[in-house]
Ligand SMILES: CCCCCCCCC/C=C/C(=O)SCCNC(=O)CCNC(=O)[C@H](O)C(C)(C)COP(=O)(O)OP(=O)(O)OC[C@H]1O[C@@H](n2cnc3c(N)ncnc32)[C@H](O)[C@@H]1OP(=O)(O)O
């Protein structure tokens with residue numbers, strides 16, 4: 001769909017690039033000529049993904065928990081040593097667990113906020129200071145979620161992603177001085193490896209949830225990769241500070257938002 005050498009010679013970091021949405025983004029960027037670095041916690045799976053992705057282009061990896069300062073720094077240093085620059089950062093790593101708000105422990109809250117909000121900000125700040133600001137050019141894309149009507153059954157991630165949506169706007173304004181564009185993508189429910197990590201109550205309502213999306217289906221990882229490549233490309237050269245919902249209009253009408261919370265309450269009691 002895109003011009004074949006759209007990202008020729010561009011260096012791209014995709015956090016969480018070993019699976020699901022991040023893998024699809026990495027593959028598409030590689031196919032369009034980019035050099036891609038993927039990073040996530042599970043080194044074996046990361047290495048395997050980098051080896052597979054290498055069939056599409058130059059892909060390297062480093063194990064990194066985005067919540068850990070020393071690991072983020074090691075990743076920045078590797079990119080500097082290997083490539084001397086970074087052009088595009090895709091903050092895709094993230095995750096959470098469904099739980100009614102009243103059951104979430106302090107540690108559970110902190111783990112999700114650290115992952116999705118703090119990890120995203122610190123990674124962006126580090127890469128901006130070392131690459132984008134001195135280069136006077138850069139592009140950041142934050143993968144968030146559909147938080148339009150809150151996020152019943154996942155209050156922690158709703159709050160974290162709302163934080164990222166807002167920091168996307170602030171950084172787009174502040175870092176406009178350095179010619180850095182900052183945007184977010186809010187995927188609806190996407191058929192990906194991520195969905196397999198959810199417990200039975202989620203699996204039980206997936207059919208109903210799919211039918212409730214105005215476009216009557218969930219999204220695909222390719223659709224999120226397409227949007228990422230569009231926003232990272234010169235086609236979007238005047239777009240900054242936006243959150244683009246890629247969700248088949250699910251944020252406007254996606255069925256009963258409390259259904260999962262009620263099922264999770266019953267599920268938690270029954271265990
Ligand atoms: C419309 C309908 C469509 C259905 C809905 C579909 C939703 C679609 C939208 C989103 C889809 C996706 O994001 S798909 C991507 C999903 N993929 C993932 O989420 C995978 C990554 N997730 C994670 O790594 C974890 O969830 C995360 C918590 C962030 C990682 O944290 P850690 O490894 O640090 O976690 P731990 O050390 O194990 O635990 C830290 C604390 O969190 C608590 N905790 C961890 N998991 C818990 C759990 N399942 N239930 C309760 N509490 C939990 C622990 O008990 C600890 O608290 P104490 O016990 O008090 O110490």
Ligand SMILES: NC(=O)C1=CN([C@@H]2O[C@H](COP(=O)(O)OP(=O)(O)OC[C@H]3O[C@@H](n4cnc5c(N)ncnc54)[C@H](OP(=O)(O)O)[C@@H]3O)[C@@H](O)[C@H]2O)C=CC1
Pocket residue numbers: 015016017018019020021022039040041042043045046064065066067092093094095096115119143144145146186187188189190191192193194195197
């Ligand atoms: N699928 C969906 O419906 C939706 C997904 N999203 C978001 O999109 C992103 C990708 O999700 P998806 O591909 O579906 O799910 P996956 O679970 O397949 O992807 C999550 C990725 O993030 C990595 N990761 C998680 N925590 C960390 C961390 N602390 N440090 C580094 N890497 C981390 C994981 O690798 P590892 O385990 O090796 O660390 C994994 O590669 C996530 O942020 C997700 O929340 C948003 C809305 C909907």
